[in-house]
Amino acid sequence: MVTNFPFIIQADFLLASSRETILLDNKWNQGILDCVPSAFVSVFILLVKSSEDAPVSSLSRIFGFIPVNSSPYPALSAVRETIKAKLVDENIVPCESYLEQKIFQKPPEVGRLMPPFWDILKKARKEGLGLHNLSSHGRHVLSSSLDRENYDQVLNFLGVRHVEDEWYAKCIPGSNLILGVSEELYLELLLFLAEKWRSNFLNTNIIYIPLLKYASLNGDVSLYSVNEVRRNVGKVLASREPDYTSWLIDWNREFRYSGGRFFVPS
Known part of the structure; x- marks a missing residue:
C-alpha cells in the first residue's frame, strides 16, 4: 500500500482479505492512525534536539522524513495535516546565529533570505564582520544550511516564508554592511539592491538609510x-x-x- 509518506508505519493493522490493503474505515486501524502524528512528532523532536552537537547540515536528513507529499487516501492525508499542525507549533527550525549554541524556533517565526544576500553575508563574515545580531531585526533567520532550493518543499510545508522586504532596511545598517565591509563587497551590495529595486525595495525604508x-x-x-x-x-x-x-x-x-x-x- 503506497502512502506517499517518507517513513513506514509499522503496526498491527487489520487488512482486507487480499492482505494488500489496510481497512481504513476500521475503528482499530483508525485508532492506530490517530496515534501516528504524536508518535512522529515526538521522535522528530528527539532527533533534532539530540543533534545539537552536530553541524546544522546534518539535520537535512531528518527533515527529509516530513511527509510533504499528499496521500491518495483521505485518512492518511488527515494524518499528514495533523503532523503539520503539530510541527509548526514546535521549536524545530534551526536559525543562523553565528554562535556555538544552536537556536531553534517555530517555523512561522523563521524567515528565509534571498540567495544573493546570503552570498554577501558569507563574504562579510569572511572579512571579519560580526553578524551575531542577524536575527534581531524582527525575524529569526533560517540557517543557511537549510535555506536552499532543494529544501523548498519542506520549508513551504512548514510555512517558513521569506523575510519581508522591510527586513533588509533594518539588517543592512544594523549589521554595518555599508562601512564595515570592503569596497568590493559594498559594490556587490549596491548591485544587489539595484537589481531588486523595482521588484522589492522601491517602496521600503531602504530609501531613507x-x-x-x-x-x-x-x-x-x-x-x-x-x-x-x-x-x-x-x-x-x-x-x-x-x-x-x-x-x-x-x-x-x-x-x-x-x-x-x-x-x-x-
Whole structure:
C-alpha cells in the first residue's frame, strides 16, 4: 500500500482479505492512525534536539522524513495535516546565529533570505564582520544550511516564508554592511539592491538609510540616503575615468562643492 509518506508505519493493522490493503474505515486501524502524528512528532523532536552537537547540515536528513507529499487516501492525508499542525507549533527550525549554541524556533517565526544576500553575508563574515545580531531585526533567520532550493518543499510545508522586504532596511545598517565591509563587497551590495529595486525595495525604508558613499570636504567617507539624493540635498557623482577620481575629489574640495556635488571615494 503506497502512502506517499517518507517513513513506514509499522503496526498491527487489520487488512482486507487480499492482505494488500489496510481497512481504513476500521475503528482499530483508525485508532492506530490517530496515534501516528504524536508518535512522529515526538521522535522528530528527539532527533533534532539530540543533534545539537552536530553541524546544522546534518539535520537535512531528518527533515527529509516530513511527509510533504499528499496521500491518495483521505485518512492518511488527515494524518499528514495533523503532523503539520503539530510541527509548526514546535521549536524545530534551526536559525543562523553565528554562535556555538544552536537556536531553534517555530517555523512561522523563521524567515528565509534571498540567495544573493546570503552570498554577501558569507563574504562579510569572511572579512571579519560580526553578524551575531542577524536575527534581531524582527525575524529569526533560517540557517543557511537549510535555506536552499532543494529544501523548498519542506520549508513551504512548514510555512517558513521569506523575510519581508522591510527586513533588509533594518539588517543592512544594523549589521554595518555599508562601512564595515570592503569596497568590493559594498559594490556587490549596491548591485544587489539595484537589481531588486523595482521588484522589492522601491517602496521600503531602504530609501531613507544612509547608503551612498561620497567623499566629504575633509576627505572623509560620508553617506547620503537615496531619498536625500532624490530631493537634491546633494549629488553623488562617479568619474568615468577611475584614475581621475582622486584629482576630482581634491578640486571639489578646493571649489567648496559647488552645486552640492560630491564624488564617490576613490
